[in-house]
Amino acid sequence: MSTELRAAPPTPAELATALWDAVFAGDEYTATDLVQRALDDGVDPESVLLDVIAPVQFKVGEEWAANRMTVAQEHAATAINDRAVAALSLHAASRTAAERGRITVACVDGEWHALPARLLAEVLRLRGWRVDYLGAQVPVPHLIAHLHRTGPELVALSSSIATRLPTAHATITACQAVGVPVVAGGAAFGPDGRYAELLGADAWAPDARSAADRIQRNPLDRPDPGHQPIDDLPHLDDQEYTMVTRTRTSLVRAVMQGLDQAFPAMLQYSDVQRERTAEDVAHIVDFLATALYLDDADLFTGFIAWTAGILTARGVPAHSLPPALSLLAGELKDFPRATRLLRLADPSAPSVPARNHP
Template identity: 70%
Template sequence: MTTTDTADDCAGLLWSAVRAGDEHTATDAVLEAFARGVAAEVLLLDVIAPVQRRVGAEWAANRLTVAEEHAATAINERVIAALTRALPRLEPHLGRIAVACVDGEWHALPARLLAEVLRLRGFRVDYLGAQVPTPHLITHLHRTGPDAAALSGSLATRLPVAHATITACQAAGVPVLVGGSAFGTDGRYARLLGADLWAPDARTAADHLAAGPLPLPRNGHQPIDDLPHLGDQEYTMVSRTSRLLVKALYTGLEDLLPVMRDYTEAQRRHTAEDLAHIVDFLATALYTDDRGMFTGFITWTAGVLRARGVPAAFLVPALDLLAAELRDFPRARGLITAARTDLLQVLGTGVSGTGDHHAQPHDADPGTAT
């Protein structure tokens, strides 16, 4: 049996184990494959990472609950820890890299995968974990002087924070590599936000960093230089009034759909959360000036709701109410109109939403990039 066959078998065993919540079997499967000669990097990126992506897909399809998804992710994290403990201690001979998640980003597993791959390649790695506040990250950079900062993001709604973090790192003289589904499957938001480098996955990120040091950031750079459209203040106004917008949408929907008045407390909470995600994604789409981001999120949400037996048609009046609230905001209305058109097509054909994974606001963690 080849190491490829062993890796494929291991992926199947790992999926069955995490699906069953069996940490011991999951750990044994990976460690046994390592003992049979499967490289640690292959186990990290071609076994554990695909299993984690499947966890996210199964959650979106309503075949895993949020609790089961969290348990599966926690098992994968402990499997990574067990594998790294089994490795011989490697002395770093390349540069120093700080790996962190953007503030507000709790999907830490993609960043952890990158950190471990970089260690295997010979880098000295400062892995800072999930939800790293930007001021603390900058303090760390000043204290340690790494060759680069690697920022991970899975939630598109954290892109404005990511932009500020990228700029702050560069102002500290540290080039920034970014990755993760939040930055787009083609890296479009990495380029838009002025990152020094983007990588679609951890292996590519490690290859880029191993090829040589990133160029030092340019001086005098300001976030507004990348996004002149922010001068219209639409993003600022929508983000600052998001709570009021959610309240207005919920009240308006109750008037249009009286059945909502009989919702349970849990149904009310979930509906309010869905409306908050809509407003947050609209704000982020205004920040990036990208219609596809908002349209993709709306159609993806329709698919997720349908998988849970929740009528997705309520999204149409929700968008209409949002457009009415933002009638004096031309860019916002354009985004809403485009999303409404695509949503009606999705609802009419019965096809699930087509939004990229970077659009998802929930607890799944499909990404394997930085």
């Protein structure tokens, strides 16, 4: 009698390599088939989500940043990974009954990067939670209406872009005001969760596995609806954040006009190049405003360093940044905190004397 030997299932690393090849080639059918076959072979669904799909999506971001993928390729790759998650969800739907409580998973309003939240939602479902996944860009009033209707144990709030943090703060406050605790996650909240703590979230987790473990290990207490953490940032009394956000359009226009003289190469730019430059300047203003909101210089200086790397990877001279920062500092010369941040990012930017604030 002979015994048939069954091949061992592929490792997560092997699956990730194969999935990356399919994603990079834009082949969603191969990608979804690979996921389904891995599940049929006995690979743990949570491992497929977090040790295969998640690292592949992280690599998509790295390849875009290094200019080895176009924006269109990055969007297509993300859509394929989302289809792979959907295939896994359908395949595993009959395996796990919802025996735990109810959780809402949502992205901050204005946040389009929904895949990290989707991964968490699927992990929680695999662990037996009833999950309402609301997807990308959820307006606060609609989220609160949903909480009133469903009464979940908590909200898992995701944000990848730091400029959405002021909105995240309002969202956290609104959820807590109706007695629902918030677990924050995503790159926007900082690598150590510093911004989640600053903005009053009840808990923070660096990734989907950690978030699911945290929720499962130690249920969160219902917050006191009477406490309003949005009032806990006294540095906002100087109104610099408010003024920068209100004058965003005029600030971008003034910097663009000034760059024609401060950076003569701009005179040779095409309309498309000028449009891209204006978008870059707008991002600088947005990150400056967010850094003012958080009173955190590292957020702004880190963004400027990251932007310099992105520009260099695309063949755009990074020395185009200092003139823009200097022009912006000139426009904001009456705003000491803003000027200080701009000077930290570009030592050549004009400075103003420091003064005390209430």
